[in-house]
Every structure is written in structure tokens, then in C-alpha cells.
Amino acid sequence: MLDQLVPVMILFVVTVVFAGGLIFLTAIVGQKAKKSEVKLMPYECGLPGQESGSTKIPVKFYLTAISFILFDLEVVFLYPWTLVFAENVQALGGPLLISMGFFMGILIYGLIYEWRVGGLEWD
């Protein structure tokens, strides 16, 4: 298993060297213009921006991330089950389906609950 990851590591380094090298190249051969205060300001249309980059973020995004973690973990559990199900459905059949049906039931109940308390509403 671990030797399958050696090429991944090599390619990782190659990608970093390739993209990093090209960006570094532009720093060397690229145009060297005079830097002024105005040029280095963050982009803004019209008046200079009042807010800094670390502005406040709507709490909705955190909620989305939390529900994502919950549901994504549950989806991850489905993957090993697919293999087991495909291989053993003829031998084991019912119990395999029911056990996962129970799990899916919890997943769907969670989704319905979140929907009903308004966790999925935007605004």
C-alpha cells in the first residue's frame, strides 16, 4: 500500500517545483515597475475600502460547514458498505439492507430535522 504512494509524493514535488518555479521565474524576468502606496492598496472600486481583509463573516457559513462535516462523515460510511453490499447481497441479503437502512434513516432524519428548524434556510 505504501509503495503506491511513492509516485504521489514524487508528483507532489514536481507540481510544487513546476508551479512555484514559474511564479519565481516571473519574479526574476518580470517587469520591475516602481511601487507606489496607491498601487499596493487592496483592490477597491472608487473610495478606499473601510473594512480590512479580515472582515466579519456571516455565521451561516459556519453552520454550513458544520452540517457538511456531519453529513460527509455519514456519506463516507456508505462507501465501504457499497462494496460489502455488492459482494454479499446474495448470501446475507436482508440484514445487510436493513442495517444500512437504519443508518440511512438516521441520516435522512437528520436532514429533515435540519430542514425543519431552518438550518438550511439562507437569510
Added chain:
Amino acid sequence: MGSDLVEVSINTIKMLAIFLMMIQAVPMLVWVERRGSAFIQRRFGPNRVGPLGLFQLLADAVKFIFKENFVPKNAVKFLYLAAPVLALIPAALTFTAIPLSTPVEVASFELFGQSWGPYVFQFRGFEMNIGIIYILGVGSLGVYGLLIAGWASGNKYSLLGAIRASAQMISYELALGLSIVGILMIYGTFDLVELIGSQTGHLQFSFSGKEYHVGFLPNWGIFFQPLGALLFLVSAFAESNRLPFDLPEAEAELVAGFHTEYGGFKMLVFFMGEYGHMMVASALFAIFYLGGYHIPFVSVDSVKEFFLSTEMFGTSTLASLMTALVFHLSLLFKVIFLLWVFVWVRWTLPRFKYDRLMSLGWKTMLPWALVNTIVTALFIYYSKVSG
């Protein structure tokens, strides 16, 4: 990766070649996108540099290198420069794990007074027996590049764009992950080569003890999982931040989203990452639902026999190589068509509103993906058990 010198070196060269293949496809795709949009909007598009404007992007790339590489005042310098690289890494790592054609079998040969044994080279960057899990896992790391880019730029437009992008990507990742559970249940494997191998021949399935054969249709996954295919395609659009889901860079509200402060080659590296994601998504769709590199009703053996019977490619090594190339063209054809769909949709559909986008992801795609999973499980259960 291999055991002796020839195998290791060829595998490394092959991996780098496939990586560069992805990189060099980006100018072509940008050309297709610009010419395609011009074609749809009855304009000319870039048509001056080279035949049909094909060298436009090469000229652009050279120009990008000579652009000034400057960092805005508020930016966090290291992360600001590292973000484009981080956006490219997942695209490169996933694309090389995709099987592009049938394996090339090299018969034993003599070199430097030594005989080198028969080899089998897979037509992919590296071999992975859990390819699907690997691609989904690494592919979802793409959100970090965007998030870091937006945060490190020190601009509120960038930050808002990055947060939108990450919220959108994680929301649609659920639907993406769930939409392929059905196809995994049907084929029962995480190996992409096995998955492609079970989609050969004509459409056949068994239901409650009876075998059904549909002679005029290929045995593709899309006929077993039409809803799954649709959900996968829509999620793939949202995952690669393409119109109608390109809210992260809605130019009317956010200037350019997370790459507002990026210019020159840093911008181009972001582009490579985005087009790389599109290529991976198209290739995955082709593999899951359109039979991968297989040509409908043509078996690998028959193509190989044809090449063996010709005089030019009479040896088994050359015949195997030519077969791999023929099937590679078949995959390319499907991928190019799907990439054209990406361009086509971009210039056909308007952009969503952000709340509609999120509610589509959570309230439509996710429930339908669950329904698809349950229905597929019940179908498999009834066809296998009660039969």
C-alpha cells in the same frame, strides 16, 4: 512503481508526461472556451495569432511571464504566493490517477547485452487500487487553495469570494459523493480499471431471475444510473466553480472573487487548477457513466488482432501500443465532448442567486441523491435475492 531500472524510469517518465499533458491541455481548453463563446455569441473570438488563433494562449503565457510579480500591502506574502500552487496540486494529483487507456504490454527485449523481462505498463500516471476514494479525497483538497488565496490577499472581495467558494464546494461535495454510491453498488469496486472493464459489450442486466439483453445499446453506467449521472454532472459543475454556479467570482458583486488580487502567472496557475478540475470531472463522468475508454461494440482483443494482422504493427508490443492509442482516442473523444458541454452550458445558462444555489444543493440535490441510493439498493436486493 516497479522493480528494475527500465520499469522505474519508464513509469516516472510516463507520470511526468501525463502531468504535462494536463498542463498543455489548458491553453487548448482556453482556446476552445474563447472560440466557443465567440461562436455561440456570433463573434469572431481570438483569430489573429497562428491558424484560427490557436497560438493566442502561447502568446498570452509568454506575456504572463514578463508581467510584474507584486504582492499587495495587506497580503500575507508566503500564503499569497503559495495559494496558486495549492490550487494546482489536487488537480495534478487526481488527473494522473485516471486510467487513460488499456495497458501496454511490452514483450521481453535485449538491451546493453541484458534481457529485460516482459512488462505491463498501465496507461495512467500511477496505479491505485482505490482510485475512486483517492480521487474524491484529493480532489476535495482543492478548496484549501481557494480559501487560502482569498484570506491571504487581504481584500474583502477576495475573502467573500473564497468563503462563498468553499461553502458552495463543500455543499455540492455531499451530492457528488452520494451520487456515485449507486454506481459503486452496481459494480462493487473502487478500482477505476475494473469499473471500466465491467462496462463492455451490449446492455445486459438481470432482474428477478430473468436476463435481459438490449442489443443496440452499449453496457454503460448511464443506463443503470440516469439520475446519478445527472446529479454527478451538476455537482461537477458546482465543484469546478463553473457557470451557472460561478458565484465565487460573480463579477457584478465580487470583482473577481478569490483571485481579485492575483495577476500574471499566479492567475494562470489558478486557471490550470480550474481547468484541471474540469478535465478530472469530465474524465470521471466518462469512466463512471460512459464506459471509460471503451468503444461501444468493439472489444480490445479485436482491435489488437487487427493490428497484429497488419504489417507495420505486426509485433505484439507495437500492436498493444497502437491498441492503447486507439482506446485513448476513444476516451479523449468523450472527455472533449463533456468539456464542450461545460463551455456550452456556460454561455447558455445565467448565474444563480446565492441562496438559490445553496438551497438547490441541500434541498434538491442531496435528497435526490439519497433517493437514488435507496432505490438502487432496493433494486439490487430484489434482482439478486428474490431471483
